Amino acid sequence: MHELGIMTGVMASAREAAEGAGAERLLGVTLSVGEMTEAIEDALHFAFEALCEGDSYFEGAQLTVNMIAPKSRCLECGNEFQHDRFHLFCPACDSFATELICGRELQIDSIEVDLPDDEEESGACPST
Amino acid sequence: MPQHIDLKQPILDKNDRMAGELRQRFADAGVYVLDLLASPGSGKTSTILATIDALRDEFNIAVIEGDIASSVDAEKIKAQGTAAVQINTGGACHLESAMIRRAVDVLDLDRLDLIIIENVGNLVCPTDFDLGENAKAMILSVPEGHDKPLKYPGVFQVSDAIILNKADTMPVFDFDEEAFTSSVSQLNPGAPVFKISATKGDGVDAWASWLAERIREAQRQ
Incomplete structure (x- = not known):
């Protein structure tokens, strides 16, 4: 869809969280993306690389995208099953009355950051 | 480290x-909001005009028009005597809730029962964006072809109702209605399909009744 727009939002959230933690640099971002959304994995990577280029805070950062396969539960027989984007009926009882359990995720799972390691354990240092 | x-x-x-x-703001004001998705040229504005015609005696209606540029659509709606706010996305392929909030600020919500949001003509991007609506509905027009559910499954899945417009042109375009309804029922078994010809008025009543019932139900709560 508009992976560049999505990734711009991801980068802003990642930067905010990383800076909030006092990080000097962002090393990586991990996303979960459901296959039932309109976001394409390749386009997300392309947008990420384009946005990292020339930005010293993001330079060299890695993007990991976990694609989530859709899964539904049958409301008639309770069967839980994986499926593709097109066939959502229950393979056990052929019912069309099913609900999606996962597959529409668009989430930032975590980030990896580089924290300054000059912590000299000021003040309440327990050693000695 | x-x-x-x-x-x-x-x-x-x-x-x-x-x-x-x-x-929450819509619910507090008793306004039902419909987000209408479709391709360019599928007859969104004509469908909205026909829907307004069918419902204007019972409900106060306003339209939010999303387009990349121009106010052509909003002018058409206004010419019919209905409040219309134009949003120009300036190239963006979908509407987002911040744009809707700006548009809503110029409407008098307390006097309205229904807002129809005409999203940007696009079967992909608007699918993933919540605008605070009560329901999404989509229009597919016959000339686009009966295979569209197979190509754009997302929009067929998120829609609470599916309108098949320009139904009168089916013989000309060799539209396989059975193949279409069977694909739709696999993707979204609960969604009703309304066959209409917006500019002629055929089939609009059934669609308008469905919508009217949803509005009344929401307003009772």
Whole structure:
């Protein structure tokens, strides 16, 4: 869809969280993306690389995208099953009355950051 | 020193939170909001005009028009005597809740029963964006072909109702209605399909009755 727009939002959230933690640099971002959304994995990577280029805070950062396969539960027989984007009926009882359990995720799972390691354990240092 | 930070934060968090605020505002004012999705040229504006015609005696209606540029559509709606706000996305392929909030600020919500949002003509991008609406509906027009559910499954899945417009042109375009309804029922078994010809008025009553019933139900709560 508009992976560049999505990734711009991801980068802003990642930067905010990383800076909030006092990080000097962002090393990586991990996303979960459901296959039932309109976001394409390749386009997300392309947008990420384009946005990292020339930005010293993001330079060299890695993007990991976990694609989530859709899964539904049958409301008639309770069967839980994986499926593709097109066939959502229950393979056990052929019912069309099913609900999606996962597959529409668009989430930032975590980030990896580089924290300054000059912590000299000021003040309440327990050693000695 | 590398460190891992868990976020578990929805990517569209900002949009979704604003959509939630809008949904509350609409509910407080007793306004039902329909987000209408379709391709360019499928007859969105004609369908909206026909829908307004069918419902204007019972409900006060306003339209939010989303287009990349121009106010052509809003002018058409206004010419019929209905309030219309034009949003120009300036190239963006979908509407977001921040744009809806700006449009809603110029409407008098307390005097309205129904807002129809005409989203940007696009079967892909608007699918993932919550605008605070009560329902999404989509229009497919016959000339686009009966195979569209197979090509754009997302929009058929998120829609609460599916309108098949320009139904009178079926013989000309060799439209396989059975193949179309069978694909739709696999993707979204609960959604009703309304066959209409917006400019002629055929089939509009059934669609308008469905919508009217949903509005009444929402207003009773």
